[in-house]
Amino acid sequence: MHKNRPISDLLARQRPVLSVEFFPPKDDAGGELILKTAEEIRTYVDPDFVSITYGAGGGTRERTFRYARILKERYGFEVMPHLTCVGSSYDEMREIIREYQEAGFCNIMALRGDPPKGETSFKPHPDGPPYASDLVNFIRQEFSGFSLGVAGYPEIHPEAKSAESDLKYLKLKVDQGGSFITTQLFYDNETFFKFAENCRAAGIDVPIIPGLMPIRSAKQARRFAKVIPPQLDALLDEAGEDAEKVHEVGIDWTYRQICELIEKGFNGIHLYIMNRSHMPIEVIERLRASNVL
Numbered sequence: 001m002h003k004n005r006p007i008s009d010l011l012a013r014q015r016p017v018l019s020v021e022f023f024p025p026k027d028d029a030g031g032e033l034i035l036k037t038a039e040e041i042r043t044y045v046d047p048d049f050v051s052i053t054y055g056a057g058g059g060t061r062e063r064t065f066r067y068a069r070i071l072k073e074r075y076g077f078e079v080m081p082h083l084t085c086v087g088s089s090y091d092e093m094r095e096i097i098r099e100y101q102e103a104g105f106c107n108i109m110a111l112r113g114d115p116p117k118g119e120t121s122f123k124p125h126p127d128g129p130p131y132a133s134d135l136v137n138f139i140r141q142e143f144s145g146f147s148l149g150v151a152g153y154p155e156i157h158p159e160a161k162s163a164e165s166d167l168k169y170l171k172l173k174v175d176q177g178g179s180f181i182t183t184q185l186f187y188d189n190e191t192f193f194k195f196a197e198n199c200r201a202a203g204i205d206v207p208i209i210p211g212l213m214p215i216r217s218a219k220q221a222r223r224f225a226k227v228i229p230p231q232l233d234a235l236l237d238e239a240g241e242d243a244e245k246v247h248e249v250g251i252d253w254t255y256r257q258i259c260e261l262i263e264k265g266f267n268g269i270h271l272y273i274m275n276r277s278h279m280p281i282e283v284i285e286r287l288r289a290s291n292v293l
């Protein structure tokens with residue numbers, strides 16, 4: 001059941017490409033949860049690929065790699081492990097990438113990463129890549145055969161000097177060899193459409209995969225996204241503390257976001273699932289029932 005397919009090939013087909021994101025668990029309870037979720041996602045969502053994040057804390061290299069292998073070998077997923085520049089020299093990164101390649105992964109999400117907890121700004125390793133574009137360039141110079149994802153920000157990266165500079169550096173990541181862009185989550189499709197339009201106008205022509213997360217609580221949604229459309233804001237206010245109503249708003253909003261994105265020709269959908277299966281399964285089943293997927 002082992003797959004080994006570049007995501008850029010998947011994105012070249014007509015049918016929408018569906019992906020979900022896991023994160024490597026930190027303890028035994030988290031370990032059980034990710035396995036149960038992987039089983040359910042395999043059975044009911046059957047995504048085209050899954051990704052697994054690379055955390056900022058210690059031990060992430062080993063955990064990301066371990067769970068990437070489990071997701072690939074035990075569940076048969078096409079897996080894209082993430083890799084960040086945090087705390088690693090070029091020599092260490094070369095070793096990690098070699099390890100990914102030897103284990104049969106042909107996709108990597110190449111990121112700079114956030115500053116580790118307690119630190120306010122990103123400090124690159126003195127002998128490591130300072131930006132994601134440098135990591136992409138490094139992988140392209142030293143390895144062949146990888147399809148590389150890079151991150152995009154419809155609401156603009158929080159450290160960016162301006163929308164224009166953020167776009168300029170996104171273009172640099174693609175020019176250095178990024179194969180596709182996966183975006184940070186958003187709840188306002190108009191913000192995403194504007195971002196995609198700006199990318200195209202700037203000459204960025206690789207596929208752009210919108211990243212979505214079904215809302216689990218109004219507080220969380222308002223914390224994670226800068227733009228909450230007035231209609232969604234009103235629905236969340238109306239649902240108040242009623243967990244069932246919030247759940248329904250969450251499912252319905254993501255469902256409607258995906259319907260519109262697919263209708264406008266975006267043929268990839270990436271779901272941030274926080275290692276939980278219920279909401280993504282509900283959304284996907286609703287999309288399949290109405291023949292959107």
Ligand SMILES: Cc1cc2nc3c(=O)[nH]c(=O)nc-3n(C[C@H](O)[C@H](O)[C@H](O)COP(=O)(O)OP(=O)(O)OC[C@H]3O[C@@H](n4cnc5c(N)ncnc54)[C@H](O)[C@@H]3O)c2cc1C
Binds near residue numbers: 083084152157185
């Ligand atoms: C889909 C997705 C997956 C993610 N997965 C993870 C993960 O697994 N682990 C994790 O820790 N984080 C993850 N993140 C978060 C990400 O690491 C942070 O948002 C991080 O702050 C920026 O990473 P980047 O790769 O976008 O950085 P970059 O593209 O390097 O950009 C970082 C900032 O620097 C600016 N910039 C870029 N290049 C230059 C330059 N040459 N000169 C000056 N300024 C420049 C950009 O405008 C931006 O403000 C993910 C984000 C997304 C959208």
